[in-house]
Amino acid sequence: MTGPTFSTERLVLRRWSPADRRPFARINADPEVTAYRFAPLTRRQSDAIIDQEEANFDRQGFGLWAVERKRDRRLLGFTGLARSDFGARFCPAVDIGWQLSRDAWGRGYATEGARAVLTFAFEELGLSEVVAHTTRLNERSRAVMRRLGMSRSDRRFRRPLVPTGSPASSLRAQSPSGVRLATGRREDSPVIGHGTAPPTTRSTDPASPISK
Numbered sequence: 496m497t498g499p500t501f502s503t504e505r506l507v508l509r510r511w512s513p514a515d516r517r518p519f520a521r522i523n524a525d526p527e528v529t530a531y532r533f534a535p536l537t538r539r540q541s542d543a544i545i546d547q548e549e550a551n552f553d554r555q556g557f558g559l560w561a562v563e564r565k566r567d568r569r570l571l572g573f574t575g576l577a578r579s580d581f582g583a584r585f586c587p588a589v590d591i592g593w594q595l596s597r598d599a600w601g602r603g604y605a606t607e608g609a610r611a612v613l614t615f616a617f618e619e620l621g622l623s624e625v626v627a628h629t630t631r632l633n634e635r636s637r638a639v640m641r642r643l644g645m646s647r648s649d650r651r652f653r654r655p656l657v658p659t660g661s662p663a664s665s666l667r668a669q670s671p672s673g674v675r676l677a678t679g680r681r682e683d684s685p686v687i688g689h690g691t692a693p694p695t696t697r698s699t700d701p702a703s704p705i706s707k
């Protein structure tokens with residue numbers, strides 16, 4: 496198992512290990528953490544995310560990194576990159592997402608980890624843009640985007656195969672000097688969240704980690 500690993504002030508972002516499966520399943524079984532995905536995940540679904548992300552790292556060199564806290568080596572969740580290709584005007588794109596255990600919210604960990612991921616995306620992968628999108632109702636996720644310096648575009652988009660009736664928003668970050676930030680928003684758009692993507696495109700399965 497190889498692949499990019501990042502060390503921040505309080506976190507290590509790394510590839511997944513077998514020991515992560517149980518704590519990750521606990522995180523994914525929490526209805527509050529998984530509200531944006533419409534339902535908690537089973538152990539099998541949770542394990543499938545790890546398998547999928549390990550395959551993504553092997554194939555494309557990026558995915559969702561396991562986020563481990565340095566001081567107690569506890570798995571807090573993930574942050575990372577995935578491919579979005581669901582027909583919105585900004586697709587295909589690489590997007591950034593995050594998910595942490597409920598008791599790890601409110602400490603700045605998501606933003607800290609995401610900064611390292613964005614640096615990698617722009618400086619190592621050479622991407623010129625990273626997109627983030629979420630439901631407008633997910634204020635915590637939107638706040639992470641704002642703290643990262645992302646801003647909204649005026650674009651509107653529709654995410655297929657998710658319940659209608661919920662507004663969605665999207666933010667884009669461009670790097671390094673361009674900083675033309677754009678966003679998508681559609682009043683009647685379905686719920687958009689963060690999670691994982693299948694190997695080349697984002698999954699449309701609501702149980703998928705980056706089902707948005």
Ligand SMILES: CC(C)(COP(=O)(O)OP(=O)(O)OC[C@H]1O[C@@H](n2cnc3c(N)ncnc32)[C@H](O)[C@@H]1OP(=O)(O)O)[C@@H](O)C(=O)NCCC(=O)NCCS
Pocket residue numbers: 527528529531592593594595596599600601602603604605606607628629630633635636638639687688689690
């Ligand atoms: C989205 C999610 C990762 C955001 O977590 P979060 O804890 O709100 O975000 P951060 O980790 O960046 O923490 C920011 C908060 O920590 C506070 N904080 C405390 N110590 C801090 C520190 N040392 N540095 C920075 N911020 C700190 C900030 O003031 C901020 O507090 P506030 O929310 O009261 O304004 C989390 O809500 C989550 O996992 N949700 C479920 C999954 C999900 O919805 N994912 C996104 C789908 S689109």
